[in-house]
Amino acid sequence: MELTKEQIQKIDLFLEGIGIEYIDIRFEMVDHIATEIENNIEDINAFFKYNGFQTPFIKYMLSRKKEYFESYKKQKRKAFWFNIKRTLVAVFKESIKPINFIAILLFLFAINLLENFNLKYASEIVFVSFFLSFFYFTIRFNQFKKKFGAIKIIHAYASIFMFNYIVSFHFPGITPIFSEGSYSPFLLYKCFTALIINFLVFKCFLNEKTNIQKRLKNLA
Structure with missing residues (x-):
């Protein structure tokens, strides 16, 4: 199941929020994360359903925050x-x-x-x-x-x-x-x-x- 535009926006906003400022690098990361979610999450709607900090999407992204930011720094250097x-x-x-x-x-x-x-x-x-x-x-x-x-x-x-x-x-x-x-x-x-x-x-x-x-x- 493909992510909706709103769901992709949430990924983009999260990455922007953790300091990934360069838009073109963020585009690539959004694509990668969206594909990752589509391939690994069965119920995507439930995954994005808002429930505060217990929202599966937020927990998923926070658990990978350091990984994403390190990846961003490497990409920025290259x-x-x-x-x-x-x-x-x-x-x-x-x-x-x-x-x-x-x-x-x-x-x-x-x-x-x-x-x-x-x-x-x-x-x-x-x-x-x-x-x-x-x-x-x-x-x-x-x-x-x-x-x-x-x-x-x-x-x-x-x-x-x-x-x-x-x-x-x-x-x-x-x-x-x-x-x-x-x-x-x-x-x-x-x-x-x-x-x-x-x-x-x-x-x-x-x-x-x-x-x-x-x-x-x-x-x-």
Whole structure:
């Protein structure tokens, strides 16, 4: 017998209550526990029937509280690098989609033409676009986190996004460009590459956001 949506919600709320904050890890644990209950409990309705602390479900979960939390801590440690790799793969796949690949090539072609005409204008367009993308994407990441809470995979996207920004901004720094007018093709295309990475990371983030919202809807 499969668990109802309300019963799955109870599992999710219990895990959240014991400090399992990352939603995507909690999703996996909810699935695992739900399957465990479906396979081992004969009368599921009686199992979830409320009777205070004597409710079989509550007693069952409390007896495994330490086990669940230890499992969560292990998954959290492993999840960061796993999600970084997963995110990089997603970004690569996004980059070779025909519509994105063509858009990037067209933008590159336009920047190249403008660079040949006026390096300063080309640089300023790319630099301003990069800064605007950084602020816009940062706001969107924060809005999502505020609405849905901590999500490990989104943390990976945000980490790559911030790393891209730090590397682009400081190695070498592009701050003197506007104050000193030290434009160069190298800085132009370095910033262009960073802008494209921002764009691809954000598109992958939107795809992941949709998947997470669907999962949350199932738990709602």
